Amino acid sequence: EVQLVESGGGLVQPGGSLRLSCAASGFTFSRCWMIWVRQAPGKGLEWVANINQDGSEKYYVDSVKGRFTISRDNAKNSLYLQMNSLRAEDTAVYYCAEINEGWGQGTLVTVSS
Amino acid sequence: DIVMTQTPLSSPVTLGQPASISCRSSQSLVHSDGNTYLSWLQQRPGQPPRLLIYKISNRFSGVPDRFSGSGAGTDFTLKISRVEAEDVGVYYCMQATQSVTFGQGTKVEIK
Numbered sequence: 090e091v092q093l094v095e096s097g098g099g100l101v102q103p104g105g106s107l108r109l110s111c112a113a114s115g116f117t118f119s120r121c122w123m124i125w126v127r128q129a130p131g132k133g134l135e136w137v138a139n140i141n142q143d144g145s146e147k148y149y150v151d152s153v154k155g156r157f158t159i160s161r162d163n164a165k166n167s168l169y170l171q172m173n174s175l176r177a178e179d180t181a182v183y184y185c186a187e188i189n190e191g192w193g194q195g196t197l198v199t200v201s202s
Numbered sequence: 203d204i205v206m207t208q209t210p211l212s213s214p215v216t217l218g219q220p221a222s223i224s225c226r227s228s229q230s231l232v233h234s235d236g237n238t239y240l241s242w243l244q245q246r247p248g249q250p251p252r253l254l255i256y257k258i259s260n261r262f263s264g265v266p267d268r269f270s271g272s273g274a275g276t277d278f279t280l281k282i283s284r285v286e287a288e289d290v291g292v293y294y295c296m297q298a299t300q301s302v303t304f305g306q307g308t309k310v311e312i313k
Contacts, residue, residue: 126302133307182250186253188239188256189241194250
């Protein structure tokens with residue numbers, strides 16, 4: 090059974106940092122592109138970043154470029170999102186996903202003073 | 203960026219009746235590897251998105267066979283053959299051929 094479990098969310102002040110993690114199991118993680126997607130309260134889905142199998146290719150939505158960094162550790166079957174210089178508009182539930190294998194339950198990030 | 207346009211945005215349906223959602227992309231979703239990375243997601247109220255269909259027409263594990271996907275190129279459709287109460291929610295199409303983008307979402311509710 091495919092499982093994707095996010096962690097690391099929480100309440101942070103504007104300008105602060107958080108590191109999200111996603112633990113994957115039930116599929117061959119090292120062979121898959123992985124993505125982070127977020128959903129602001131009451132809104133639709135927004136792609137944030139993706140990363141190829143060995144971590145050599147990384148892409149970001151314009152609004153997070155220079156602030157967020159996606160990475161992975163294939164030995165640990167884990168995906169990460171380092172989020173710096175957080176803004177109120179980054180408040181959302183963050184999901185990790187593999188497009189053909191499934192989605193996680195999400196972790197809530199709230200940026201507020 | 204590829205723009206994904208869903209219609210309708212709201213779909214009141216009668217239990218046991220069919221429902222259909224259309225998704226159109228602003229350019230072809232055929233990847234250079236020959237695959238078409240068009241997926242359908244279901245998001246029930248208060249729940250995370252759930253993968254229903256991937257690569258146009260492949261049902262994900264555990265998805266009931268009343269859900270089916272079809273289409274090609276730029277035009278895609280999700281059909282529910284007989285709507286059940288548990289199908290209420292928002293449905294999204296998603297493309298991953300060129301970066302990743304989503305449709306606006308279609309709210310399916312019971313009449």
